[in-house]
Amino acid sequence: MAEYKRPSSLMPMATGYCPGCMHALATRLVADVIDELQQADNAINVVSVGCSALNLYSWKGDVIGSAHGRAPAVATGIKRCLPDRLVFTYQGDGDLAAIGLAEIMSAANRGENFTVIFANNQTYGMTGGQMAPTTLIGQKTTTTRFGRDAQTTGYPLKMCELISVLEAPVFVARYALNSVKGVQDAKKGIKKAFEMQMAGKGFTFIELLTNCPTNWGMNPLDTLEYMNTNTIPYFKPGIYKDKEAEA
């Protein structure tokens, strides 16, 4: 029986996330994997802007805050200077798929040897629930009060699908954190991505489908079912690219 304890990479304090928010779970999964790989003293967490920035205060290891959308550029600078460190970005969907689209696609295309942890909750949480590039069609937000309309705002961006068509990335996968199996698979995926990075294999990308009870206006428990019926059918979990398996 495994002992359930706080990962050594996290501060002994509450995370600052809203009750029921899966950011806290996602952060914990990353920290658990870092512990298992005994990388707590070697990891550098490149935090972005948005709710993900709360990571700055709960992370005990080396951590750096970056400008909105620019975490992959910051991570590029770090990893090129410190190739032996385990470097990862932790980014939300507004950060990664809107303002930071150039940085994420270019870092992926260069095959930078770091890992991106992408928490996709389909909204701008920190700023109060505006439409994100990943907001589902029909989903109500503070800037799409009658639901997202594809006619004027286009369609939710599928980042795993986009990145997996690039040549350089070595592991691209999406997991949903609304079930025990999803959480377990996500942890395996994060571990695989980190191991591939440590082996110098190249760019790895982990998308985690998460919730936002506060801005979805939903009881945390209800978000789990909402994700089953709305999020997961559009953002299909799975491994989109695995160069190790292809080899």
Add this chain to the structure above:
Amino acid sequence: MEKRFMKGCEAIAEAAVRGGGRFFAGYPITPQNEIPEYLSWRLPEVGGAFVQGESEVASINMVYGAAATGKRALTSSSGPGISLKAEGISYLASAQLPAVIVNISRGGPGLGSIQPAQSDYLQATKALGHGGFRAMVFAPATLQEAVDLTYNAWDYAERYRNPVMILMDGCLGAIMEEVELPEMKEPTFENTEEWCLARVGGRTDSHMITPILPEPALELLNKGKAMQYKMWEMLDTKVEEFMLEDAEHVVVAYGIAARVAKEAILRLREEGYKVGMVRPITLYPFPKASLDNLDYSLVKGVIDIEMTIPAQMREDIELQVKGRCPVHEYGRSGGMLLDDEGVYDAIAEIVKGGE
């Protein structure tokens, strides 16, 4: 000391390597392309890293990441690209990260022109980004000065944990001159190990580098910076005072404009006119004392010569002249170059005005 005949941009690039620069990220823009081109092969030779970024925005953030590891990092660009880097430069100032930013300036505003201009004085000295911070701005007038200032730039950046700018117009970037290259400085973590992410020098504790702070801490940071700016003024102001002793007219000019103005001053001296020059080498901190302490019982006028219209340094000059004599200005702009005749005529008209 090794002597070489070098182009301005390449001289800066080599001086950066010799000054310990080990990371460069940048994006193509005229007239500074020789800097990334040179560093793309030169940095790997010394174990450094070169990245051609997808944009100026990404490049300055790569520099931000590299600087956080304690390595000496730089980027270069020109006016429009520096505007794109503005956010990142502000983050460097906030996170207290040292870095060197080179601006080989061209005609503005907008995409402007690719020809040389001194169009970025205000941006460089007043607001390199949002939030009300300052950075030291070095403005060389010769390639030797460009080499020396670049070579030492990180010493300032690391001492004050703040970005430093080298501001040089496209003329100087493109000309060739003989330069003496200083010895290679071996990069160490001596000035950065206390705070960088790298856990160097046997350090085992982790670090947080953050561009966001709780309000009281941010105010404290800003108070510290305010004190630092005063310190720069006292310790780090660099200026050339040329033929000021008996000067009745004083030209103020930096960079290429100062070189052209010097020729005109020498010609006027031959004709018997007492003209001198204050040449700021640091645009920030501005050499206030050189202008404040002029003998205004002698000085009949101050002439601001810049390769930009309207003159951008004028307010800084007027603040020191304090109405004690008239301040004139002459310039060219938009990529139209200052020339000997134009500058001579402009100064001569004022100097000989009473005749």
